[in-house]
Amino acid sequence: MRAARASLCLHVLLIVASVVGAFDPITTTVMVGIGAALTRGIYNYLHESCDSRWIAFNSTGLEEDLRTQLFGQHLASHIIGKAVKGFMNTTNPKKPLVLSLHGWTGTGKNFASALIAQNIYKEGMQSQFVHVFTSELHFPHAVQMDTYKTQLQQWIKGNVSNCPQSMFIFDEMDKMHPGLIDSIKPYLDHYEKLDGVSYRKAIFIFLSNAGGEIIVETALDFWKAGRSREEIQLKDVEEALTLSVFNNKRSGLWRTSLIDKNLVDFFVPFLPLEYKHVFQCAMATMRAQDMDLVQATTIADLVAHDLPYFPKGERVFSVKGCKTIESKWEYYT
Template sequence: MSDRSSSTSTSQTEGELDEEMESEEGKNENERAGSPVPSLSSFSTSLRAVVRIKQKYQAMKKRRQEMALEPGVLGAFAGAAPRSSPKIFTFDGLTPSAFSSISSITKKKRRRRRRVLFPNRGSCRTVPKQERSRAMYCLYLLLAIVFVQVYNAIENLDDHVLRYDLEGLDKTLRREVLGQQGAVDGLLSHLKEYLSTYVHNKPLVVSLHGPSGVGKSHLGRLLAGHFRSVVGETLVLQYYVLHHCPQEADAQQCARNLSAIISEMVERAEEEEKIPLFIFDEVEHMHDEILDALWQLVASKQSNEYLNAIYLFLSNLGHAQITKHVLHNSSSSSMAMTASIHHSNLVKELTPILRNTLEKLHPLWSDADILPLGLLEKGHVMECFLDEITREGFYPDRANIERLAGEIEYYPVVGGREYSQTGCKQVVAKVNLL
C-alpha cells in the first residue's frame, strides 16, 4: 500500500508541473499569435519564462528529493510511505577483503548445493529387497561337487590302504620282531604314507642297517610273506646276493638279469594297479654293477610304473657305528625310559651318522630312507629261545632257557643293560642241539 501511495503522489506532482508548463506555453503561443511579428522584447520575455520554468522544475525536484529523505514529512503528506530513489551499483567502494568474502560466500553456496539430501526415516518404512544373483546357485553347485570329489578321494585312499592290510602287518611285526620297536615304527610309517595313494613321484626306498643277529633277515621274511598274501606271489622279489650272484665275474650279467626281472614285475603291477615289493638281503656283499643298475632304476623317471614300487635293502653296513653309539649312550639313558622311546631316540640320533657313511660307499643311499636296528639285550635273547623252543615242540623250561641264554657272548654291562654280541644268531643252532 505504501508503494502505491508514493507512486500516486509522485504522479500528481509531475501532473501539476506539466499543467503549469502547458499553461505557460499556451500563454506564449497566444502572445505570439496576437503579435504577428515577434520583437526582441517578446523573445527576451519568453527566454526568461523558460529559465524560470526550469528553475521552478529544479526547485520542485530538489524539494521532492528532500521529502524522500524525510519519511515523516512524506508520510504526513499524501498519507503514504516515501518513495526511495533507485541505487546504482558500482565497484568503486569494494576492497580485496570484500572480494574474498564474496568469493567465500559463493563457494559456500556451491558447497551447499552439492549436498545430497536423503529421505526421512519415516518415509522409508520398508527395507529394499536385494536381488540374489543366479551365479550363487552355480557356486553352491560347484562347492557340492568339490566336496563329493574330496570325500570320494578320501574313501579311495582308505580302500587302497586297506588292500595291503597294514594293521595286520603292524601286529605281526610287533609280535615277531624283538627289541626293534623304533625301526618297526619308522618302517610302518613309511609304508602307510606311501601306500595311501597309487600315484607317486618316486619309488619308496628303505634301507635297514644293524649288526649281525638283530633281526634284519627275519624282518625281510615277514614283509615278503605279508605282501605275497595281499598282492600275489609274482609281485614280490627276495634277492639274496650270495645265492643269486655269488661270483663277482658274473656281476654284469646278474645286473642285466635283475633289471629285466624288475621291469617285468613293474609292468605286471601297473596292469593290476598294485605296488610290487623288492627285498635285497646281504647288500654288503652286493657288487658295484648291481648297485649301479638298482640306482638307475630307483633314480630314473622313465615311466610311471617304475615310480610305483617299494625297495627294501637289508645289510650290516655301519654296524660299527651302531654298536659304538648304543654302548656309549646306554649309560646316559634312564632306566625308566620305555623301550619305544629309547629306540625312537636311537633312530633319530643314528640316521644322520649312517647316511654320511653310506653315501660315501655308493650314491644309491642318497635317495634311501635309512633305519638303524640296535643291539639286542639278554631279555630279547631269552624271548628268541622261548619262541624257537616252542616252535620245535620242546617244553619251555625257564631254567633251560636261562642256561641256553647264558651261553651267548655279551658286551660288558652298560647302564644296567647287557647286550648280546651276536644277537639271536646262535639261537637256532643251540636249540637244534637239544
Template sequence: MNIRVGIMRLAMFLNWFMTLYWTWLMCMHYLEKGPPTITTTTDDFIGCKPDAIDFRTSLSRMIWKLNTKIHGQPLAIRPAIRLIKKNFRFLSTGSPIIIELYGPPGTGKSYFCELLAESMFYNGLKSEFVNVLDGEDLYLQDEKLSLYTDELRDYLRGNLTKCKKSLFIFKHTEKIPEELFHPIQDIMLSKMGGIFLFTTTESSPIVSQIYAHLLKQGTEKGQMNFKHYEPALRKPLFNIGERLLFLPMTVNELKMCAVDELAQMGHIFLTDCVTESIYKRIPVDKFGYTNITCKEIIQVARYVAIYGNCDI
C-alpha cells in the first residue's frame, strides 16, 4: 500500500515538474522571439512615398509627441494614444481612424492635429497627403452644395486611393453644412483607410462652467472623466470613432507650452525670463486656472525670443 502511494506521489510530482518545465521553455521561446510583429510596413503605404515616415518610426514618434508636447489634457491624450496603438497598424487594411476633438479655443486641438501630421509625414501640415478643410471658409449657397458634396467625395476617394495613410483635418465642424458629412461617412465606411480628425469649439462655455463647478467641488483635473461633460457635448458626428475632450489649463501647464516653444526655437535660456512674466501677468482663479490659452502663451514666447525683451 505504501509503495503504491509513493508511486502515485512520484507520478504527480513528475507531472507537475514537466508542466513547469514546458511553461518555462515556452516563456524562453517567447522572450527570444519577441512579441508578435506588426505586419504593416512602409510598403503598405507605397503610394505615400517619399513623404511618408516609416511606419514604426511614425507610430513611436506620434506617441512620444502626444505624451510630451501636449500638457494637462488627460481626457484627450490617454484615449488618443490608446486608440492609435490599437488601430494605426490597420490603416493598410482600409480601417480608418476617426477622432472628434472638443474643447475651448487654444487648449491644444489644432496642435494635436499638427503633431499627428509631423509624426506621419516629413513635411507635416504642408504634406500633399495632409488635407485641411475649415468650416469658417465655407460659404456655400444651396445650389452649389450638391456639386461640392460630389466633389468632396471624389477628392477624399482620390487621396485615399493614392495613399491609405492620408490625414484629413476638418476644423470648426460646427460650421460645416450637415450635407457634407454624408460623403465623408460614405468614404469612411468604404474601408479605404485614412485618419479623420474633426475639431469643434461648440459647447465650450458649458464645458468651462462644468469644469469650474467640478473644481469647486474638489474634483481635480486628473480625477475628471468624460462622463462629467458628455451631457453638454453635441452628439457624435458618426457612430464610430473616438471623442476627445480638451479642458482649460493651469498656469503651470501654460508654462510648459512656453518652454516647448523656446526649446524649439533654440532659446531655452529665456525660460526663466518668460515664465516669470507669465506668473506675474496672467490672471488666475483660486484654483490656479486661467482663461489664457496655450496659443497666446506661445505668441508671448515667440515675442521674447525675437526681441529679447521680457517686459511684456
C-alpha cells in the first residue's frame, strides 16, 4: 500500500520531468514548481496522517467483527464494544481509554486488539499511530529498568504529541518487570495536559496471561453447575480477577498504582475456548485458503479434535485455544 503511494508520486515527477523539457527556461521553472506542488499534494493525500481521512471510528464494524470473528468471547466482545464505542464517541474524554485483557494463550486477546485497530485506523495494525510493545523484545533486562522507564515515557510522549489519537498495545504484560508500567501512570490519569501534551484521546491496551486461572475456575464452576458459559457476566469474575492481577508478581501490574488509583477502565476476561469455538477458528482458517466446504469442515474437525483439552477426562476446554491452528492445518491436508 505504502509502496504504491510512493510509486504514484514518482510517476507524477517523471511525467512532469518529461513535459518541462519542451518549454523555455521561464516556463520550465513554473512547470517544475507546479509539479513539485502537485507531488506534495498527492503525497500528503496518500501518506497516512492524523486526521479524519485516516482515523475514523467504525462503531458498527467493530460490533460486527467482535460478534462474528471473536469466537467464544461473548463477555469480552460486549465489554470491548461498549468501552471503545463510549470512548470514541466522546468529544472530550476525561482520560485515556485503558483496557487490560486477560486470559490463557490462544483465547483471542491479540486478535481483539487488532479488531479495535482495524475499526479506528484506516491502516489497522499497520498504522504508524498503533504502537506495540513486547516485554521480552523491548524490555528484556531487569538491570536496565531506569533506562526503560525513561525511554517508554519519551516514546509515548513523542507519539502522542505527533497524534493525540495514538494506540499503545503492551503484549506479554505477565513477563514485564514489576514497576515498569507505573512509569507511565501520569499519562493514564485525568490530567488535562502534561508539559503541554494531552493524553486524553489515546488508547492503552494491556495483554496478559495473568489472571487466567481465575477466569478458568469461573468457567469450570459454571460448567460443573450445568450453566451455559453465556451466563457468565463481568460481576462473576471482575473482583477476583483484579485482586489476582494486583497481587501477582508476574502480572506486570503487581501492586501498581494504575489499579490502586482505578486508572484501568476495564479488566476484560477472555474465557477458555471449547471444541466448538476452536472448530470455528479452524473453519475461518480453512476459508482463507479457499477450500471447498466439505474439505474445510473435515480438516477443521480433525485439527480441533486433536488439540489437548481439560479436564482430561471430559475434554471441555482447549489448553491452547486457537493458538496453533495456523501452523497445524497443513498437516491434515
